[in-house]
Every structure is written in structure tokens, then in C-alpha cells.
Amino acid sequence: MPRIGDIVGRTPVIPVLTLAGAPDGIPVARALVTGGLSVIEVTLRTAGALEAVKAIAAEVKGVTVGVGTVLEPAQFEKAKKAGAGFVVSPGFTPTLGAAAADAGLPYLPGVSTVSEALALRERGFRHLKFFPAEQCGGQDFLRALAAPLPDLLFCPTGGVDLAKAAGYLTLSNVSCVGGSWVVPPDAIAANDWARIEALASKAAGLGRGVASPPQA
């Protein structure tokens, strides 16, 4: 089982997907992987989300599919059974931490304050989701944490687009960026997999240490 650091270190962008079910999930995941984004997160916000994760894990070559919006301890085992490679939650509770350890899945918990980051650091976490990033101080907030907390790496998510992602990726304490902009709901509704592949390709091209935002 890879560690969460290996997973977030593999990609500049983790697309955040909200899917009706497997029929949408497979072509969306294939378009993302073809575009260059092989680490994806499916949120547990729809009845069909776990079914989509299961289908993607089984049928899409080269993908690492994680489960996001995990709020309940029981969802870790469900994610594992569906074939998820990692789990993301918007925040953290000790109960969620225990469930993550029991499931043995790589886990990216969310924080939005310094004290939350310190509490997770005390528990041994070094990779954290920063959520909701744009609403909680964005790039300036993370830049200010780099000196006092140099051993923490963040995945800012929430309100991020291609240009903002490029900015975050210039920071020394950003491992990757998460966001739904790569998978617009209207592109899914129109079965426009080429558009999703093109958006993924732009996101995959960001890399890290980008000096100036690319053209959107």
C-alpha cells in the first residue's frame, strides 16, 4: 500500500469528481488519465459514488481513484471494498483517524487553521488538505505557514481554478492542488470527454514551481 505522500506527490492536480454513477465515471476517468491526471477523487455526495469508484478501479487502467467527502467512520471500509486507493475528508476527527488506521488506507485529512494543522502534526500527519482554500486565506495563508511549519505539505482545495492552481504550485509547502474545475458538470452532461481530456492536459502541464499562471 503506497503512503499518502507518494500519491499526492505523483500529480500536480487531483480532480474532484461528483458522479451520478459508473456509466459517467468510466469515460470521465479515462479522459482524465489520457489527459495526464492519473490520481482522481470521487466525492461521496451521490448515491452512485461508490459504484462509480468500484467501476473506475476495476476498469480504468493506470488510475488511482480515491474517495472524498468522507464524513463517517464506516465510509472508510466501504471505500476500501470499492477499491479506493486513498481517502480524503474535508476536516478531521479522532474517530475518522481511527477508522483510517483500521482500514489501512492512505488518508488525507482536511484543515483550515494553524491549530488544526498542529494537532494533526502531533498525530504524525505530514500531508494535509487545506479546505476550503480560497475562503480560508488562499495562497497568502499557506505561504505564511511555510517558515513555522516547514515539514507540513498541503493540498489546497476549494474555489481553485487553473490560474489559482498555478499560483499555489509555486509554494514550497504545496504538494498538489485539488479541484472540480477539471470536470465541469456540463461537460459530463454533454458526454464531452474531449473537453475533460483537454482540461486535464492543461492541469497536468502545470507541474510544480510554475513561475506565472498559464493561459486558461
Ligand code: 3PG
Ligand atoms: C472538495 O470537495 O474538495 C471541494 O469542494 C472541491 O472544491 P471546488 O468545487 O471549489 O473545486
